[in-house]
Structures are given as C-alpha cells and as structure tokens.
Amino acid sequence: MGIRGKRRRSGDSPSGGADDDHPAPQDWVALNDALLLLIFDRLHSLRDVFVFSAVCRTWRAISLPTFSTLLPFRPPLLLRPVGTPLPSGVPRCRLRRPHRCDLLTPTDPSASYRSIVSRRALSHPFLGYSYGYLIFGGSRPFLANPFTGDEFFPPLLTSDELASFSCAALTAPLSSPDSNLLLCSSHFVLRWRAGDVHWSKHTLELQGTPIRQIITFNGQAFAFLTDDRLFVINFSPYFSMRQLVVPWADGGLQFWIFAPPQLVECDGQLLMVHFSAVKEQMLLSTIRVYRLDGSKMVWTRVDTLGDWALFVDIRGKSTASCSNPSRWGGNANCIYCTGPSCDTWVVLPLDGVVSTMDCQSPLFHNQFYSADIPSPVWMYPSTLF
Incomplete structure (x- = not known):
C-alpha cells in the first residue's frame, strides 16, 4: 500500500506558465524539524501518515530516535490474511493458505487496504513479524515488506542448518548496524547480519525447549521460552544466552490454555499477557497482565494499564502498545486481541473472561490452526523505524 505524490518544479504554475497573482505553494522542504514533528503528532492514523509522506518527503530526514518516540501514540495496523472461500458448512479452521x-x-x-505481499511469499512457513517485515522460513528464509512488496533474501541455509523453526525476529531495524536476524529452533539459533555471506549457528542448552518469542527491550534482546523461562541474548564478544530467574510475586499462575503468554513493551516496561484457565471451568480463560520488576526480578501483577492499550495476536507473532487510545476512538486499559480466522479483533478488558468455545473468540480457532500458516498480526511500516 503506497501513495505517490507528484512533484512540481519550482516556479511552475498549474497552467505551465508563471502567474504572479497566484504564487506556487511553499515547498514542504522549508519546514523545520520541530514543525514537521508537530504536524506528525496531529496525524492520528497511519493512513494519514502515508498521505503526509506522499506530499512531504523531508519528514524522513528527521532524527529517527526523535521520530520513534511518537510511534506509541498511534495504533498498529492489522495485517489480515485472506484465503480462498470454503464451501458452505466447512469449518473455518480448515482455511487454506491465504x-x-x-x-x-x-x-x-470498516475500511481495508490491500497489502502487496506476494502470494508466493504466503506459501512459505510464516515465522513472525519484526520492524516492518514479515519473516518466512523454508530452505531460504526471507523477509517481505507488506507495504512495498519488496523481498529481502539472506543466504541459503546449508543442510545442517535446516530445521523446524519456532519463531524468528530482527533485533533492530534492518538498516541498523546492530540488526541481527534470528531463526530459532529447539536445539540451535541461526544468526545473520546484513552483509554476511553465511549464517552463524549457535547450539542451545535448553533441553529441547523451543523459543516462543524474541523481543527487544531497552536495547537488549530477550528470548521467551515455551516453558515461560526468560533469557537475555548477548552478541558480544560472542553469542550467549543467560537465564533470568524470575519468580511470580503472587506465587504462580494457573496453566495456560489455547494461547501462550506473550511479552509486550509498554510505557518503558516489559509486560506479560497471560491467558490462564478458570478453575473448574476449562472452557473459560482469564486475562492477566504481569510486569517485570527489574529491581526485585519478579513478575508483579498489573491491576490497570492506565491510559494505555495492548495489542496481541494469539499466535504470538507480534505485540504492540498504544498510549491515549481515546484520541483515535479507541479504549484504554484494554487488550486488542486477534487470532487465526478472525476478521478483525476483539477488545478485552483486564481481568476479563474469554470463552474458548465461542467461534468469534480469538482463542477458538487457535487450537486447530496450523502453526506455520500466516495468521493476523499487528504491525507498523518499516519506514517508521
């Protein structure tokens, strides 16, 4: 999805000749950074940002660290796969590849826009989303930009590097010198940096436990395992993973069902969204949020998100947060949740109860859905990083 603006040469009038009575509009390039940021702050939706960028290309020259501080004030976009319609009576959980x-x-x-990610890309195993790119697996993993259609191909995997990967992520924007593309299996991690001619392979001592999620928080990469263990990933002077022993402040959790816990960065904190079974009612799930207390190294229960909203997908491929959602008509202190076969999303309150048998629930189809088929994910364009 993209909008191109037409640039008129300086001094040209619409009729092709000079017109002193109707001077040409001021060039956007004359706007200083402070004014550009002020305008950007008033654009409540990412669609408005696209329109603005079409007529004002100089906004990309703004310092990205300054620009990125405004990102949490805008909700992410939802990338929704669309499959071939199935015959009447066929369960939606049997959705073909999109x-x-x-x-x-x-x-x-009510509005939707067409992404130009290729059908060929969607035929590959889907591993995750990171910094504006979809990450696909196979014998030659690649990244796809759903806004431009561009595809980026790292080196081919060798025979001893092939595996069933549980997740993948970038540790920084692809253009950053600190960016690493990580592919995670149960027994090793593959690492690739832009410009490298091959992947580096790092064996894991995790007793075969898969890595569920990779997230970057405060400049540090974290690995979250399927057994809820948390590790810090270091790349210098060599690749290593160090476990953080983080107990639960409330003594523990009920086991999760149909949806794994997910990490979300929100307002400078690392949060965990947990769907756990209701006692004696296995068809219901409660929603709890925990915060990593770095001073005590415990997971502490969060009673309110304040003026923030969280965005998660049940498959655990992407998470996001947004401040002051009322400015665009959203709800604060809630979780926007999507999942396989969802047309859009549902808004869930903190401490809410979700049915796992309701066909409109994001939890329902997750129990039947193939893990490598693309499902809805929350995302931001790569140009915003």
Missing part, C-alpha cells in the same frame, strides 16, 4: 493480505486500522475498522 492468497493475499489486507490491512486494517483500528482508527477506521
């Missing part, structure tokens, strides 16, 4: 994707925005749920 042939295209649509983009939806919480600021206008």
Whole structure:
C-alpha cells in the first residue's frame, strides 16, 4: 500500500506558465524539524501518515530516535490474511493458505487496504513479524515488506542448518548496524547480519525447549521460552544466552490454555499477557497482565494499564502498545486481541473472561490452526523505524 505524490518544479504554475497573482505553494522542504514533528503528532492514523509522506518527503530526514518516540501514540495496523472461500458448512479452521493480505486500522475498522505481499511469499512457513517485515522460513528464509512488496533474501541455509523453526525476529531495524536476524529452533539459533555471506549457528542448552518469542527491550534482546523461562541474548564478544530467574510475586499462575503468554513493551516496561484457565471451568480463560520488576526480578501483577492499550495476536507473532487510545476512538486499559480466522479483533478488558468455545473468540480457532500458516498480526511500516 503506497501513495505517490507528484512533484512540481519550482516556479511552475498549474497552467505551465508563471502567474504572479497566484504564487506556487511553499515547498514542504522549508519546514523545520520541530514543525514537521508537530504536524506528525496531529496525524492520528497511519493512513494519514502515508498521505503526509506522499506530499512531504523531508519528514524522513528527521532524527529517527526523535521520530520513534511518537510511534506509541498511534495504533498498529492489522495485517489480515485472506484465503480462498470454503464451501458452505466447512469449518473455518480448515482455511487454506491465504492468497493475499489486507490491512486494517483500528482508527477506521470498516475500511481495508490491500497489502502487496506476494502470494508466493504466503506459501512459505510464516515465522513472525519484526520492524516492518514479515519473516518466512523454508530452505531460504526471507523477509517481505507488506507495504512495498519488496523481498529481502539472506543466504541459503546449508543442510545442517535446516530445521523446524519456532519463531524468528530482527533485533533492530534492518538498516541498523546492530540488526541481527534470528531463526530459532529447539536445539540451535541461526544468526545473520546484513552483509554476511553465511549464517552463524549457535547450539542451545535448553533441553529441547523451543523459543516462543524474541523481543527487544531497552536495547537488549530477550528470548521467551515455551516453558515461560526468560533469557537475555548477548552478541558480544560472542553469542550467549543467560537465564533470568524470575519468580511470580503472587506465587504462580494457573496453566495456560489455547494461547501462550506473550511479552509486550509498554510505557518503558516489559509486560506479560497471560491467558490462564478458570478453575473448574476449562472452557473459560482469564486475562492477566504481569510486569517485570527489574529491581526485585519478579513478575508483579498489573491491576490497570492506565491510559494505555495492548495489542496481541494469539499466535504470538507480534505485540504492540498504544498510549491515549481515546484520541483515535479507541479504549484504554484494554487488550486488542486477534487470532487465526478472525476478521478483525476483539477488545478485552483486564481481568476479563474469554470463552474458548465461542467461534468469534480469538482463542477458538487457535487450537486447530496450523502453526506455520500466516495468521493476523499487528504491525507498523518499516519506514517508521
């Protein structure tokens, strides 16, 4: 999805000649950074950002660290795979591989936009989303930009590097010198940096426990395992993973069902969204949020998100947070949740109860859905990083 602006040469009038009575509009390039940031702050939706960038290309020259501080004030877009319609009576959980994707925005749920990610890309195992790119697996993993259609191909994997990968992520924007592409299996991690001619392989001592999620928080990469263990990933002077022993402040959790816990960065804190079974009612799930207390190294229960909203997908491929959602018509202190076969999303309150048997629930189809088939993910364009 993209919008191109037409640039007029300086001094040209619409009729092709000079017109002193109707001077040409001021060039956007004359705007200083402070004014550009002020305008950007008033753009509540990512669609508005696309329109603005079409007529004002100089906004990309703004310092990215300054620019990225405004990102949490905008909700992410939802990338929704669209499959071939099934015959009447066939369960939606048997959805075929999607042939295209649509983009939806919480600021206008009724509108949708076509993503130009290729059908060929969607035929590959889907491993995750990171910094504006979809990451696909196979014998030659690659990244796809759903806004431009561009595909980026790292080196081919060798025979001893092939595996069933549980997740993948970038540790920084692809253009950053600190960016690492990580592919995670149960027994090793593959690491690739832009410009390298091959992957580096790092054996794991995790008793075969898969890595569920890779997240970057405060400049540090974390690995979250399927048994809820948390590790810090170091790349210098050599690759290593160090476990953080983080107990539960409330003594523990009920086991999760149909949806694994997920890490979310929110307002400078690392949060965990946990769906756990209701005692004696296995068809119901409660929603709890925990915060990593770095001073005591414990998971502490969060009673309120304040003026923030969280965005998660049940498959655990992407998470996000947004401040002051009321500015675009959203709800604070809630979790925007999506999952396989969901047309859009559901808004869940903290400490809410979700049915796992309701066909409209994001939890319902997750129990039947193939792990490598693309499912809805929350995302931001790569140009914003």
